[in-house]
């Protein structure tokens with residue numbers, strides 16, 4: 001790493017990210033949770049800023065999900081909270097309604113785009129009821145995004161579809177996350193462009 005690159009990384013604001021894996025079976029030990037490691041691994045590759053993670057593994061229980069989202073945003077002050085699991089049509093899948101129950105405003109574009117991207121991978125993409133939403137409290141706001149439980153869905157939806165040479169064919173939703181975090185008053189997030197290129201209007205770009 002060159003001195004200039006090291007200095008640039010040092011000058012980046014730290015970002016706080018909450019990761020919630022929602023799975024009856026992983027949380028009770030029937031299988032090992034792959035949700036949190038997959039999310040953490042992808043975010044560490046994609047984001048240049050220093051990251052503090054808050055990680056939770058919980059069952060598909062509405063009250064637990066709501067309490068966990070509130071804790072990560074209101075108490076831990078996460079800027080972004082990603083959930084994985086519990087978005088389908090099974091009776092126990094309650095992540096989207098729990099997210100909306102603690103939301104102040106929905107961001108429908110995230111759910112729409114994630115289902116659109118996922119249709120490039122699986123025809124069952126339309127079974128995910130995943131949402132994106134904001135929780136705005138006094139002096140703080142966070143973006144919450146639901147991802148499906150299949151660990152591979154994490155990279156698929158965040159990063160999108162690439163051709164064999166690694167060129168982006170369909171943008172993943174993460175391209176829009178840094179500017180959304182800017183607009184709600186969070187830290188300026190820089191991404192690694194070979195993983196995902198953050199899009200911001202020219203007027204919102206900060207000189208490096």
Ligand SMILES: Nc1ncnc2c1ncn2[C@@H]1O[C@H](COP(=O)(O)OP(=O)(O)OP(=O)(O)O)[C@@H](O)[C@H]1O
Nearest residue numbers: 021022023024025026032033034035085086149150
């Ligand atoms: N946290 C996880 N870790 C590893 N694999 C997972 C996880 N969550 C889901 N999966 C995998 O994805 C599949 C579909 O996920 P889904 O969220 O529909 O699970 P589920 O049937 O609701 O059960 P559970 O809530 O117990 O994970 C699971 O059968 C499992 O193979």
Ligand SMILES: Nc1nc2c(c(=O)[nH]1)N[C@H]1C(S)=C(S)[C@@H](COP(=O)(O)O)O[C@H]1N2
Nearest residue numbers: 085086087088118124125128148149153156
């Ligand atoms: N990108 C992506 N999206 C996906 C999938 C997937 O494998 N990849 N699985 C689908 C399936 S099979 C289901 S049932 C729904 C809901 O999954 P969840 O209940 O694990 O959240 O997500 C859908 N979206």
